[in-house]
Amino acid sequence: MNPALIKLFYLLAAVMFIVGLKRLSSPRTARSGNWVGAIGMLIAIVATALFTGILTWQMVIIGLIVGSLIGGFLAKTVKMTAMPEMVALLNGFGGGASALVAAAEFLSPTSEVGIGAPFHINLTVGLSVFVGALTFSGSLVAFLKLREWITGRAVTYPLQKTINALLVLATLTVVVGLVLRPEMGWLFAILAGLSLILGILSVIPIGGADMPVVISLLNSYSGIAAAMTGFVINNEGLVVSGALVGASGIILTQIMCKAMNRSLTNVLFGAFGATVQQIGPAGGAAAAGSKTYREITHEDCAMMLAYSKLVVVAPGYGLAVAQAQHEVRELAELLEKRGVEVKYAIHPVAGRMPGHMNVLLAEANVPYDQLLDMETINPEFDHTDVVLVIGANDVVNPAARNDTSSPIYGMPILDVDHAQNVIVLKRSMRPGFAGIDNALFYEPRTRMLFGDAKDSMKKLVAETKHVE
C-alpha cells in the first residue's frame, strides 16, 4: 500500500486517542473513552502489520503474544495500592521500547538512519535513545523505590549535583559526536550507557514523598521518547500521540508540584526526604511535650457523628496502609441512613500518585460524586460538623498556612480546622513520616482517637449502629 495512505490510519488512531482522552473529563464517559483509545491503538497496529511490508513475521508474532500476555497478567493481578509501581513500570517499558526502536534504526543496514544519513536524522536518533534510555532506567529505579526493594529515602552522596551535571554534559557531547561522525558506532553504545546511568542517578536522590512528581515526570518523558522515535522513523502518528502523553505528564507534574508547594528543580535536586529528617525531631518533639491534646472514646465519637448534618472524611495514605477503606464506606452508609451527609476531602497528594486516593476509595465502592477535590471542599468546612482525619497528617497541618518556620509552609492544605469538630484517627502522638509536628492535634476543637485505623473504624461502625 502507498505509504501516504497508511498515514491516514495513523491519523485516525491519533484522533481516537484525542477523543478518548477528552472522554476522560467525566467518570461517566471515561470507561468508553479508554476503549476508544484502545481501538485506535488496534487500528494502528493492524495497519502497520498489514500494510508496511513486513517481511519476517516470526519476531513480530512472538513479540505481540509475549508482550500481550505479560501486560494482561500485570493489569489483572496488580493491587490498587500498587498502582504507582505499575505506572512506573509501564513508563519504563514505553521509554525502553522507544530507545530500542531508535537503536535498531541506527544499526539497520537498510534504513535511512545512521552512516551516510543527514545530520538532523542522526540528531533525532541520539535524542530518542537519550530520552528513552533515561526513562527506562529512571522508571525502574522509581519502581524499585516504590516497591521498597531498595530504600525509598533520598540517597545522597558528595558532589551529587556536579556529577549529574557532568554526566548530562558528557551525554550531550556524545550526541553531538554521533551526529558528526555516525560511522563511529561505539559512540552509540556509550550514549546508551550514559543515558541509562543518568536515569538511575537522577531518580536515586529523590525521597519517597516526592515520588508522585517523579512518576508524573517520567510519564511525560515516555511520551516525549515516543514522539522522538516518531521523528526518527518519520511517522506523524507517533509524534502526535507522544506529544499528547508528554503534555499530560507535564500537567500532572505541575499539579503535584503545586500541591506540595515545591518547584520542579527543588524536587529533582533538593533531596527533601533527607533534609526534613534533620528539621523534624528538633522542633517537633519539644513542641509535643509542652502542649496538651484531648482524647475521645469510640462511643462519644459515634454519637457525635450520628447527630451531625455534614461529616467530611479527610483520608491520607495511612488509611490505605491500614486497609480501612471498606470500613469507612460502611460507616458512611450507616450515617447516610440516619440522614447525615457524608463527603470525602481529597488532597492532591493524599495517595502515592495523582488521583490515587480516589481509585482506592472507588475500589471500596465509595460513589465518585462524594469525592471532592481540595478547591471544592475547602469552602465547605465552615459549615461542617465533624471532620474525620484518617491517616492524613501534613495535608491537614495548619502550620502550612501560618507558621513561616515550618518546612511545609505555603503548601495548600485541607482547611479541616475550620470545621466545628475535628477527630483525628492516629496510632499515637508520634510525628508522622515526614517528622513534622502537627498543630492541628492541639487545637481546642480537635479530639484524638488513638488506635489502628481499621480497628477504630470497626468500633465506630458498631457503636453507630447502637446510637438511637
Add this chain to the structure above:
Amino acid sequence: MIAELVGLLVVFVLAMFVGFEVITKVPPTLHTPLMSGSNAISGITIIGALIVAGRGDSRVTSWLGLIAVIFAMINVVGGFLVTDRMLEMFKKKPGEKRS
C-alpha cells in the same frame, strides 16, 4: 529532508497544545486512570517496533525489534486493561437512578 523534520516539528508542537487543552479538563478524581491510559497511548511506539522487528535485515536489529515489540505491547495491553479495571470501579451511588 529537513522540510520533513520541520513538518513533524509543527505537528509535535500543535499536538502538545491539543494535549494541554484536553488534559486540563480531566478532573483530579481521574488522574490515576489518566496516567495509566495516556501511558498506554505512549505505547504507540509499537508501530516503530513492528516495522523494525519485521524488516529482518540483520540479526541484531531483529532481536532489538523483538524486545521493543514486547516492551511496547506490555505498555499497550497493560495500560489499557488496568485503566479499564480502575474506571469500572468509578460508580455513582449504588441503586440510585441515573440522572
